Each structure stands twice: as C-alpha cells, then as structure tokens.
Amino acid sequence: MDRVKSGIDGLDELIEGGFPKGRTVLVSGGCGTGKSIFGLQFLYKGALAGEAGVYVTLDERPEIIREDMMRFGWDLRSLEDAGKLIILDLTSTKLGVPSEERYAMNAPALDLDRLILKIMQTASEIGAKRIVVDSIPALGFHLKDENEARNMILKLTYMIRKSSLTAVLVSEVPEQSPGSGPMKFSKYGVEEYVADAVILLHYLGIGSEGSRTLYIRKMRGTKHAEDIIPLKITDAGMKLTNPEEAFRV
C-alpha cells in the first residue's frame, strides 16, 4: 500500500510511514483541539513537497485562515499563487453572501450534489493529491435525518476515493471523559464507519504541559500505535512529543 506523508511531525512513524494513499482520514475532537491546524498542516507540508491540495472551508473565512497560518510562518497565499493550494470558500455560500474569493461557490444554498461536483472540479484543476473538508458537521445535515447524513457522507467519500485523493475530513465530538458511557467519534456517528481511519484529538485545556493528545482509533490496512500520544502546537505548527513516552490507555 502506498503511503502519503501526514505532515505532522512524529505521526508517520506511528502509522507505517503515512496515511494509506487515496483513503479518507477522519479527524475528530472538541473545539480548539487542533483539527483545522492538522488539516492545514497536512496540505501545507504536502504542497511544499509538490503535492497540490484543496482546503474546503465551511467554518472559517479564507482570509482568517491565511492570517492565522502566517503565525506558523506558513505563507498559504504564495502556495495558492503557485497553484499548489486552493482554498475553496464555502462559508459565504453557507451564509448566502457573495464571496470575494477566487474559489467559491455562489449558490443560494448548499446543495450537496453540486458541492461535491465543485470540490471535484476544483481538485482536478490543480491536479490535487490531497483534500481537506473542514468540517463535515458544517455541511449542515439535519441531525434527525441520519440517513441523509449517511448517504451524503458516503457519496462524498466515494467521490474522493474515485479521484484517488487522500482526504482529511474534520468532524466534531463533544468533550468526553473515559468511562462516561460509550465513546463518540464523530458528530453523526456515521463518519467513523465510512472513513478508513479515525484520529481523535483531545485538549484538556487546563494549562498544563502535555494536555493535548492524539489517539489513533483505527486505520485500515495499517499497524498503528495504540497509545494516547502527547501533542503540542508550537509556533512551528503541530507535532507529537515524545511518542516513546506515550502513556497507555
């Protein structure tokens, strides 16, 4: 199986060299756990290595993302200008306001079929190898209609696989503590079955060192670390710290 480098320092060593190529990786966690940084770092490092990528943003405006990533010294704009990265703005579509972005979808509402088509067209325009959808819950399925969510997520991942794109799909789970009932891995409870891999991010958020963690719940076709791995976000982005000291679940 071919592997795609994750771009996250220390992660590839724990997953046999990288994400399975052409597969989908679900990255889930609470707010502020680093899901967007994870996705953007995957694209940024990939683009630097010559693998173009598309970032589909539904939660955050592209301008803000470019500004925030500059904090890490990542000049997204120059990668966009070089045709190595596209930020596809769907936040404005969601809000029903016009976008000032070159890549956006001007539609009265988010129509999932059109959206998938747009994503695929955008990806092929730069010969993208990587794609991030941030986030699945922001696509706005009706929670009560689990079937609709399941079908659309299935369709999206089917199209992504068909295009041989390696994907990071961002989902959300509320903060949960071990032992407080069955673990949740995604918003709709279907993403984790559809995805080939599930990575959970956690942030205790009480200031102490090492309060961020990453946990690989599953990765098809891969022998992966089974521990909870300490994680850090620094001025250089996200990295796993001392995975050899990872504590057991």
Ligand SMILES: Nc1ncnc2c1ncn2[C@@H]1O[C@H](COP(=O)(O)OP(=O)(O)O)[C@@H](O)[C@H]1O
């Ligand atoms: N330069 C930095 N140094 C340390 N931590 C940072 C830095 N930039 C952002 N962060 C942390 O990353 C968090 C945002 O990560 P993000 O990927 O946007 O979270 P999510 O998408 O899961 O909500 C911030 O709340 C902050 O804790």
Ligand SMILES: [Mg+2]
């Ligand atoms: Mg986010």
